[in-house]
Amino acid sequence: MARFTSGTKAEAVVLAPAKEIWDVLTDPLLVAELTPLLKRIDASGEHWTWHMTGLDVLGIEVAPTFTERMSYRDLERIDFSHDPPAGASERAGVEGWYALTELPESEGGGTRLATSLDITLDLPLPKLSAPAVTAAMRGVIGQMGERFSRNLLAHLGAEQR
Template identity: 55%
Template sequence: MGVFSAKTTAEAVVPHERSRIWDVLVDPTLVAQMTPFVKRIDASGDYWRWSMTGLEVLGVGFAPSFTERMVLEDQERLEFHHEPPENEKERAGVNGWYDLSEAQGGTRLETSLEICVSLPLPRAAGPAVRSTMKGVMATMGDRFSKNLLDYLAKG
């Protein structure tokens, strides 16, 4: 089993109030609806369990589920840390954060995500796996951004 990771960062000024963006980011149902490849997110206190649709990496298909501990800070910072339940192993996980700050014309939204997956592939497949992971992450980010803007525009 090889462990592979990929990281992405993004920054944009979103032409809406910080509180409206925050309300979306802390709503697991909305986040799931807006994020491609996500079937659902089940929230229990500070923990969100993400269930993904089937993905394929170099011919290896899997539908990961993973648990994130959410840390929310005053509508300014949202952190998530991969923390599987005790005695459970998860093949995927995400660590990262969202920062929201006031900006001319709206809210500056910055994000950093690192995704790790365990796959039955040799480490030598790393470059190809990371390339695939980055492509999936880019698609997810682009579609989530579009869906977020569409949702906020509806008022």
């Protein structure tokens, strides 16, 4: 097994109030509904366990399940970090955050939504395959991010600028 990590950062102004975006991002059922390649999220207190569908990484199909500790700064920031249950061995994890900044009408209104995440996968591949694996991971992450963004905007009935 080798460990591979890939990440992404994104930022957009969503023409919706921060509270509406916050309500989506803190609802595990809605996040699961809007996120492609995600079967479900089981939430228990500050822990969310993500159950992904099968992902193909260089011909190896993985369906990762991983547990994240969620922490919140009301209407401003959501941090998440990999925190598996005691004794559990999870082959995937995510570290990252969402930041929301409501913009004044003088700046056109809306909410600046920024996100950063790093995904780590343990795969039965040689470490030498890292460039190809991380490129494949970046492609999947990019596709998921674009589709989540479209789904979020559609759910909110909002546009972005």
